[in-house]
Amino acid sequence: MLNLESYWMPYTANRAFKRNPRIIESASGFYYKTRDGQTVMDSFSGLWTSGLGHCHPRIVKAVQEQVAKLDYSAAFQVSHTGAFELADKLINFAPPGFERVFFTNSGSEAVDTALKIALAWQRVRGEGTRIGFIGREKGYHGVNFGGMSVGGIPANREMFGNVTLPNVRHLSHTLDLEHNAFSKGQPEWGSHLADELERIITLHNAKNIAAVIVEPVSGSAGVLVPPVGYLERLREICTRHGILLIFDEVITAFYRIGAPFGCERFGVTPDIITTAKGITNGVIPMGAVLVGSNIYQDFMNGPEYAIEFFHGYTYSGHPVAAAAALAALDVYIEEDIGNKVREITPLFEAAIHAMRDVPHVIDIRNIGLMGAIEMAPRPGQPGSRGMEAHVKCFERGLMIRHAMDTLQFSPFLTSTPDLFDETFDIVRKVLDTID
């Protein structure tokens, strides 16, 4: 008998789960297998992590070989071959202008690292009064204190008494069902919301603001796609005021929306990119922060024996994670994943928007291979419809994710059209049973 009590599960209704556990034992390709032998199709690519499919043989082999050769190497003042090879490969994969990589072990760490780089960079170039950040409502930037502070999901802050970094303001989110419900791709309405940034800067003074951080597409809050022209305006305002623009691409990188990095899909170049998840296809935890060589070079002053940036993790650039990421990058490139995603995106869009007539559905949103179906909440019980849908889909052999009453989809980058049919067939049947 497996004892379920000792494990305090993250972001989980622990008591409900332990009464009705959903325990995965193995995975291959598009499918999980549970402990009691049920096959479950994964419509969420892990947790936005595993776009190339579970247990991709090439990544598995690279990890197995690496762990037998070099399990760990100290990360400070020494390093190992794989970290340098990976940094180089990642830079070749990244948009032009990104020339340096700092490794972390998660998206949360990548975000906090990016915020610290922004603060420190403003100081090293003599702008030490720039200690403020601007995030956005409904933004999700992980769970560490920096990411929680710039994030904008109330439940993630409330429980901790809103003890956040000082000097953080938030832009409004861009979801407005009156104006942009059922948009396919980028909504036409809403670019003017970026002008709030100008107002916040006028009130608080650009000289006090280090950086703006947003997800190009808000993922965890339920796939909020930026209105046409919105990101361009943020870029223009930040540039004009000497404020760094950070794109949190923990979800949107590695072809999730058709381009290697989401910013390339939108044609807007930030100053700093954070990423994680798809970097190793979720196989080994890893995150990364990408910056231009100008930012890096500004730190390279003082005596050469001195540490230039007092930050780093024991596992930064871990050899086994680096091996997984090197193999994943080979697969992304050699298997032409970008073209595959662009080919199947219209099929995904058609399949998800066909759910419009299902009971309780009040919005459907999508871009690339990210999609969400939002249901109206039950009066007085927000989130209960979403939870019920999640559990009932699982019972029918489909893993979906929900945030409150919004169902989220993040299909495999190599999905075949029948997977979309199967997914939404099950979701429709389930939602038809939900009052």
Ligand SMILES: Cc1ncc(COP(=O)(O)O)c(C=O)c1O
């Ligand atoms: C945009 C974004 N940033 C940061 C994170 C945090 O990543 P992690 O859970 O690896 O710390 C996530 C996780 O979903 C995310 O979606």
